[in-house]
Amino acid sequence: MIKVENLVKKFDDKTVLNDISFEVKDGETLAVVGFSGSGKSTILKIICGLLEKDSGTIKTSEGDIAMVFQYSALFDSLTVHDNIIFALTERKDLRKLYSSQDLDNIVREKLKLVGLEEIEDKFPSELSGGMQKRVSFARAIVTNPKTILYDEPTAGLDPISSTLIEDYIVRLKDETHASSIVVTHQMSTIQRTADKVLMLYNGKSVFQGTPQEMCEQGNEYTKQFITASLNGPMKLLTE
Numbered sequence: 680m681i682k683v684e685n686l687v688k689k690f691d692d693k694t695v696l697n698d699i700s701f702e703v704k705d706g707e708t709l710a711v712v713g714f715s716g717s718g719k720s721t722i723l724k725i726i727c728g729l730l731e732k733d734s735g736t737i738k739t740s741e742g743d744i745a746m747v748f749q750y751s752a753l754f755d756s757l758t759v760h761d762n763i764i765f766a767l768t769e770r771k772d773l774r775k776l777y778s779s780q781d782l783d784n785i786v787r788e789k790l791k792l793v794g795l796e797e798i799e800d801k802f803p804s805e806l807s808g809g810m811q812k813r814v815s816f817a818r819a820i821v822t823n824p825k826t827i828l829y830d831e832p833t834a835g836l837d838p839i840s841s842t843l844i845e846d847y848i849v850r851l852k853d854e855t856h857a858s859s860i861v862v863t864h865q866m867s868t869i870q871r872t873a874d875k876v877l878m879l880y881n882g883k884s885v886f887q888g889t890p891q892e893m894c895e896q897g898n899e900y901t902k903q904f905i906t907a908s909l910n911g912p913m914k915l916l917t918e
Contacts, residue, residue, distance in 0.1 A: 680705055681726065681826060681858045686735035688721055695721050697882040698735075703875070705740065705825075708852055708859040710873035710890070712904065714913055717879040719862040720749075723828045726860070740858065742825035749831045751815040753803040760786050760799040763818045773822070789817035792854060793847055809840035816847060820855060827851065829861040833868055845871040866905065869893070878904065880913050 681703040688696040695718045703709045711719045724730040726737055727746045753762050764782045767773050777785070786799055793813040803811055812832065819827060832848065833841035845868055852859055852872075861872055869876060869890050876893050878886035878900060885900040886893065893901045903911030 680738070680740045681709075681860065682736075682738040683722075683726075684736045686722070686725070686737065687733045688718070688725060688730065689733050694882050696725075696879075699877075699879070699882075699884055701875075701877050701884075701887060703858040703860060705858055706852060706856045707874045708848070708861060708872050710869045710876045711860060711862045711879065712864065712869060712876060713879035713885075714915065718882050719879060720830050723830055723860060723862060726826070727828055740825040743822040744826040744828065745819035745822070745824035745857075747812075747815050747819045747827070747829045747832055749834050751803070751808075751811040753811055753815060753818070755803055757802075758799065759790075759801050759803070759806075759814050762803070762814060763789055763821055765818065766822055785821060786817075789821055790814075792820070792851070793817050794843075807840075809836055809843060812836065812840075812844055813847060816851060820851060823855065825855075825857050827855070827857045827859045829859065829863075831862055831864070833863065833865055838867075841865065841867065842871075848872045 684700045686696050686699040701709065711722060713719055721730065723746065725732050727744050763786050767777055767782060790796055790798065793816045795810060795813055806814065829848065833844050836844060848861065849872055861868060863869060873890050876886065876888060876890055877884060880900055886898060894905060899912050903913055
């Protein structure tokens with residue numbers, strides 16, 4: 680469960696998030712959408728502790744929070760195996776819990792879950808962008824998190840790879856029953872992965888509902904987003 684109430688975040692004199700509230704139940708996925716600079720990724724960074732909020736409350740289920748970064752953020756100097764087990768070997772509360780054989784088994788299990796096998800000894804540079812993304816998924820779920828945050832998980836991928844990644848977001852939700860938030864610009868990602876949608880503009884919530892409601896019963900903001908129109912209430916920043 681993720682429950683956010685009256686969240687406010689400012690950078691100097693600019694209010695990036697202005698009184699944002701939403702809830703994601705266990706096993707649900709929320710897509711957070713909007714123009715660039717609308718505060719989408721800021722929400723993720725606050726939930727996982729990379730940024731401090733100015734005011735408001737955030738509650739999450741007990742357990743780990745996993746973050747899947749926009750461009751995988753794998754360690755180039757580490758093998759796939761060592762990338763995946765990084766948290767298990769570096770965190771003080773976990774580093775003595777697993778034998779080498781345990782770690783090998785965990786790596787195989789998590790790779791299989793994201794459709795990859797027998798690549799443990801490869802380095803990130805030897806993998807395609809889509810494979811790197813799936814390895815980052817395996818790394819994110821290695822501690823069996825109760826909350827999973829995805830920052831534009833299909834960024835930079837071709838349509839077929841994007842579809843594959845979307846399928847794995849759904850699969851991981853079903854496997855882990857975690858509460859998930861997906862920051863995205865893509866309608867396919869919204870429609871394929873999300874149970875609910877939060878749309879932001881200028882730091883404020885301008886729509887909350889299901890993907891179907893967004894498409895069929897939305898408002899002037901959602902209509903502009905769906906049609907990619909230059910005409911509407913949302914204006915691109917030119918400076």
